[in-house]
Amino acid sequence: MADLPESCDVLIVGGGPAGLAAAARLKRLGVGAVHLLERESETGGIPRHCAHSPYGLREFGRLMSGPAFARRLTAATVAAGAYLHRQATVTALHPGGRVSLTTPEGVAEVTARAVLLATGVRETPRAPRLVGGTRPGGVLNTGALQGLVHLDGLKPFDRPLIVGTEPVAFSALLTCRQAGMRPVAMVEPAARITARAPFRAVPLALGVPVWLGTALVAIHGTERVEAVTLAAGGTCREVSVDGVVFTGGFRPENALLRASHLAVDPGTRGPQVDQYGRCSDPAYFAAGNLLRAVETAGWCWAEGRAVGRAIVAHLAGRLPPREAAQAVTVEGAGLAWVLPQRIAPPGGPPAALPRLQVRAAKVFDGDLLLGGRRHRLVARPERRMTFDLPGFGETAIRLQPR
Amino acid sequence: MPDMPHGSARFDAAVVGAGIVGCAIARRLTLLGARVAVLEKAPDILDGASKANSAILHTGFDAPVGSLEAACIREGHREYLEIRERLNLPLDRAGALVLAWTEAEEARLPELIAQSRQNGVADVEMFGRKELLDLEPALAPHVRAGFRVPRESLIDPWSAPHAYLLQALGNGATLLRDCTVTGGGFDGAEWRLETSRGPLRAGLVVNAAGLHGDRVDEMLLGTCDFRIRPRKGQFVVFDKTAARLACHILLPVPGEKTKGIVVCRTVWGNLLVGPTAEEQKDRETAALVPATLAMLRAKGAEILPALAGEEITALYAGLRPATERKEYRIRAHEGRRMITVGGIRSTGMSAALGIAVHVARLAEGLGLAPAPLVDPAWPRIENLSDGAERDWQRPGNGGILCHCELVTRREVAAALQGPLAPQTLAGLKRRTRVTMGRCQGFYCSAGLAECTKGRLAHPMVGEGDG
Ligand SMILES: Cc1cc2nc3c(=O)[nH]c(=O)nc-3n(C[C@H](O)[C@H](O)[C@H](O)COP(=O)(O)OP(=O)(O)OC[C@H]3O[C@@H](n4cnc5c(N)ncnc54)[C@H](O)[C@@H]3O)c2cc1C
Numbered sequence: 094m095a096d097l098p099e100s101c102d103v104l105i106v107g108g109g110p111a112g113l114a115a116a117a118r119l120k121r122l123g124v125g126a127v128h129l130l131e132r133e134s135e136t137g138g139i140p141r142h143c144a145h146s147p148y149g150l151r152e153f154g155r156l157m158s159g160p161a162f163a164r165r166l167t168a169a170t171v172a173a174g175a176y177l178h179r180q181a182t183v184t185a186l187h188p189g190g191r192v193s194l195t196t197p198e199g200v201a202e203v204t205a206r207a208v209l210l211a212t213g214v215r216e217t218p219r220a221p222r223l224v225g226g227t228r229p230g231g232v233l234n235t236g237a238l239q240g241l242v243h244l245d246g247l248k249p250f251d252r253p254l255i256v257g258t259e260p261v262a263f264s265a266l267l268t269c270r271q272a273g274m275r276p277v278a279m280v281e282p283a284a285r286i287t288a289r290a291p292f293r294a295v296p297l298a299l300g301v302p303v304w305l306g307t308a309l310v311a312i313h314g315t316e317r318v319e320a321v322t323l324a325a326g327g328t329c330r331e332v333s334v335d336g337v338v339f340t341g342g343f344r345p346e347n348a349l350l351r352a353s354h355l356a357v358d359p360g361t362r363g364p365q366v367d368q369y370g371r372c373s374d375p376a377y378f379a380a381g382n383l384l385r386a387v388e389t390a391g392w393c394w395a396e397g398r399a400v401g402r403a404i405v406a407h408l409a410g411r412l413p414p415r416e417a418a419q420a421v422t423v424e425g426a427g428l429a430w431v432l433p434q435r436i437a438p439p440g441g442p443p444a445a446l447p448r449l450q451v452r453a454a455k456v457f458d459g460d461l462l463l464g465g466r467r468h469r470l471v472a473r474p475e476r477r478m479t480f481d482l483p484g485f486g487e488t489a490i491r492l493q494p495r
Numbered sequence: 496m497p498d499m500p501h502g503s504a505r506f507d508a509a510v511v512g513a514g515i516v517g518c519a520i521a522r523r524l525t526l527l528g529a530r531v532a533v534l535e536k537a538p539d540i541l542d543g544a545s546k547a548n549s550a551i552l553h554t555g556f557d558a559p560v561g562s563l564e565a566a567c568i569r570e571g572h573r574e575y576l577e578i579r580e581r582l583n584l585p586l587d588r589a590g591a592l593v594l595a596w597t598e599a600e601e602a603r604l605p606e607l608i609a610q611s612r613q614n615g616v617a618d619v620e621m622f623g624r625k626e627l628l629d630l631e632p633a634l635a636p637h638v639r640a641g642f643r644v645p646r647e648s649l650i651d652p653w654s655a656p657h658a659y660l661l662q663a664l665g666n667g668a669t670l671l672r673d674c675t676v677t678g679g680g681f682d683g684a685e686w687r688l689e690t691s692r693g694p695l696r697a698g699l700v701v702n703a704a705g706l707h708g709d710r711v712d713e714m715l716l717g718t719c720d721f722r723i724r725p726r727k728g729q730f731v732v733f734d735k736t737a738a739r740l741a742c743h744i745l746l747p748v749p750g751e752k753t754k755g756i757v758v759c760r761t762v763w764g765n766l767l768v769g770p771t772a773e774e775q776k777d778r779e780t781a782a783l784v785p786a787t788l789a790m791l792r793a794k795g796a797e798i799l800p801a802l803a804g805e806e807i808t809a810l811y812a813g814l815r816p817a818t819e820r821k822e823y824r825i826r827a828h829e830g831r832r833m834i835t836v837g838g839i840r841s842t843g844m845s846a847a848l849g850i851a852v853h854v855a856r857l858a859e860g861l862g863l864a865p866a867p868l869v870d871p872a873w874p875r876i877e878n879l880s881d882g883a884e885r886d887w888q889r890p891g892n893g894g895i896l897c898h899c900e901l902v903t904r905r906e907v908a909a910a911l912q913g914p915l916a917p918q919t920l921a922g923l924k925r926r927t928r929v930t931m932g933r934c935q936g937f938y939c940s941a942g943l944a945e946c947t948k949g950r951l952a953h954p955m956v957g958e959g960d961g
């Protein structure tokens with residue numbers, strides 16, 4: 094590994110699929126010194142501990158498990174000539190591309206001509222969900238569960254309750270089964286599962302009941318989880334379990350960002366960016382799930398590549414001015430967020446974020462008016478929706494419910 | 496767990512309970528030259544009332560005038576300032592604002608200011624609405640008036656008692672954990688205490704059993720002149736970005752029974768809202784109640800509207816060892832060489848060092864002959880507060896383990912060693928802050944499990960505070 098320089102061309106914060114893809118791309122496009130900082134002892138991001146398929150189809154043309162995918166991405170990035178620094182945690186972002194960090198050797202600073210933020214997403218832990226009861230051990234997110242099982246070979250409990258039905262909840266179910274645990278049930282407050290219908294086959298095949306219309310109210314136990322209180326249809330009952338897995342409720346890992354000078358979008362909770370993935374300080378770019386919760390590894394990988402390409406244009410002075418970018422505005426209620434939130438003037442290279450992504454705040458049935466076109470929109474909050482990128486001067490969106 | 500290592504050893508004093516009060520008493524008696532044993536029923540210290548509080552180092556401005564409580568808070572606060580640099584303990588001199596939100600509350604301010612002056616806290620200053628909003632721009636604009644108590648401060652509620660006990664241990668005291676006092680008798684010369692780890696002899700017994708104070712008195716003396724009535728307090732803790740919203744500790748005009756709901760920073764740079772005051776019978780379990788937590792979140796946003804957009808990082812609840820009366824129940828039992836330190840309800844963290852001085856005086860009255868240590872050891876504790884120099888800033892730290900709280904592998908390894916090494920994850924969290932940040936273990940559970948393998952009596956899985 095090369096020593097960390099005081100300055101370099103591009104610095105990448107986060108070695109998940111987005112950061113690794115961007116680093117490799119930048120090198121292949123001839124950029125000089127590209128350094129990637131990853132706070133864990135291995136690069137690869139979330140796939141490091143998602144020990145199941147399908148990964149890699151789009152990127153490497155074959156199906157592989159998360160850990161294999163993480164290794165493959167890392168190898169490709171090293172082969173391209175980028176420098177990877179592990180156990181390097183970025184602690185602060187300063188104007189103009191100056192970054193503070195810490196490593197086992199202590200603190201340091203690096204200034205780069207461009208910095209790419211690719212710190213990903215995590216799940217919502219117990220506290221913000223305001224679940225009652227006591228605080229025993231054995232309450233985890235999927236991410237922590239996967240880490241304990243696949244990185245440490247541990248089995249944190251035998252009969253957990255799985256909370257939530259986003260796709261990641263089914264991934265938690267698989268992780269449990271791989272480690273020989275027998276989840277008691279999956280619970281979901283809504284009347285149907287959040288993931289698409291085919292996911293329903295997973296608990297069915299594993300013999301795990303899915304309790305819809307059921308909310309977790311309280312956790313009981315002193316040292317370890319002993320039981321939970323569930324509420325359904327106005328009545329409560331106690332169920333014996335020895336662990337709780339809170340799944341999903343993804344949120345960008347945005348702590349660095351919120352403590353910085355960069356503008357944060359209140360909708361996505363990620364950085365406010367233009368169609369090049371460029372932040373409010375044009376020395377900073379962002380890619381991957383930090384931009385929004387939540388997309389697949391393949392999507393983030395492609396996004397990292399595309400933003401990498403935009404950074405090359407930035408270094409060559411070929412991006413239109415960020416100050417002149419226009420805000421994408423939304424008139425009428427119904428959307429949780431849009432991405433990108435700014436459109437820079439024309440004249441630059443193709444956009445790195447080639448489509449306008451929107452997410453509904455709640456179930457929405459109506460029309461979305463954008464750039465003189467009317468789109469029929471029947472939206473549910475968890476579904477991905479994309480539209481043609483608005484043109485410069487046409488950045489006002491209007492929503493009309495049916 | 497090994498049996499009583501001191502089979503027939505005799506101690507000058509046995510302190511029952513390693514809450515903050517017991518830790519401070521153990522320190523004081525040790526510094527006075529006594530051979531002290533601290534007996535704690537839990538696997539770790541600070542497992543009772545001292546597990547969870549608001550972490551405000553009070554001045555005693557609102558204590559009952561002329562009370563023992565007021566005197567102990569005053570002395571405790573003073574000594575904390577005197578010793579904190581030598582022990583490396585944090586202090587955030589935030590100052591408090593007592594805020595009136597209604598006409599009735601505003602009308603009570605002069606009386607509270609007068610009480611403060613009578614308590615020797617004379618540096619209070621009255622403010623009108625506009626001045627308050629200048630001082631605290633994030634305050635809800637319907638605030639009416641208030642006054643500032645400049646010396647109300649914030650500390651680390653765990654590093655302080657850890658340091659007190661570490662200093663006692665460093666000067667010869669003995670700590671016995673997993674050691675429940677189950678009975679005992681006084682033969683006119685000394686006590687023979689029965690414990691879950693065997694018998695122990697002591698010249699003097701100090702009952703600092705907090706939420707079990709009345710039971711320990713009954714066990715050892717046959718009677719007790721107070722009843723513990725646990726009073727629960729729940730809290731909501733917001734993420735570090737919320738800390739910018741309040742410079743001062745924001746206090747309400749106090750009610751009859753409690754100090755009311757406070758909004759303040761923590762020394763680690765979070766913002767907390769709480770506590771509630773809920774009477775209950777259970778002495779062990781402080782359960783979180785979703786509706787109450789939602790109320791606290793709403794209450795916080797009523798005081799600081801911008802709080803509505805901030806993320807919650809943690810929830811917790813604690814139990815105050817309240818009794819049927821407001822005052823401390825501290826008493827020396829003549830002829831039995833025992834001191835009861837009971838009912839240290841809602842100011843014990845501030846008053847602990849002062850209580851310890853008072854107890855030492857009572858102990859002398861019971862015949863403990865002091866021979867103060869000439870050159871006692873002053874162990875330094877890790878200062879984990881926001882803004883203090885932390886291990887991640889130093890070379891050789893082993894790399895970061897807990898990313899949200901920037902806890903290094905070396906810090907965790909160090910905490911797992913020494914006379915006060917934790918046996919539970921909850922204890923490790925109090926000493927290092929691992930998994931106490933916004934992700935609550937999402938990223939670091941795997942790394943932490945690896946670092947603590949075989950080191951905790953209770954293996955590590957997920958969050959867990961008992
Ligand atoms: C529990 C969980 C399970 C998932 N399962 C799947 C799945 O099965 N399939 C799928 O397609 N997607 C899954 N996802 C979505 C996942 O977010 C994407 O697959 C993908 O990993 C996103 O890539 P990324 O590069 O944006 O972020 P990440 O993969 O999260 O990588 C971010 C990297 O940044 C590093 N980092 C963060 N902050 C700093 C800092 N301050 N300094 C240095 N480094 C830092 C992190 O350590 C991490 O390695 C899952 C997500 C979660 C949370």
Ligand SMILES: Cc1cc2nc3c(=O)[nH]c(=O)nc-3n(C[C@H](O)[C@H](O)[C@H](O)COP(=O)(O)OP(=O)(O)OC[C@H]3O[C@@H](n4cnc5c(N)ncnc54)[C@H](O)[C@@H]3O)c2cc1C
Pocket residue numbers: 511512513514515516517534535536537540541542543544545546547548549550551552553674675676677703704705706707708711726727728729770812813814815816839840841842843844845846
């Ligand atoms: C919600 C809340 C907010 C508060 N806020 C503040 C504040 O801001 N500032 C402030 O100064 N104070 C505050 N306090 C008060 C403070 O926390 C208490 O006064 C203090 O913790 C009491 O400590 P203690 O040592 O008396 O009791 P405890 O901490 O309960 O200690 C007693 C110990 O004795 C042990 N024990 C019991 N029975 C036995 C036995 N038979 N054998 C052996 N060991 C035994 C227990 O396990 C326990 O560890 C607050 C309290 C609460 C609950």
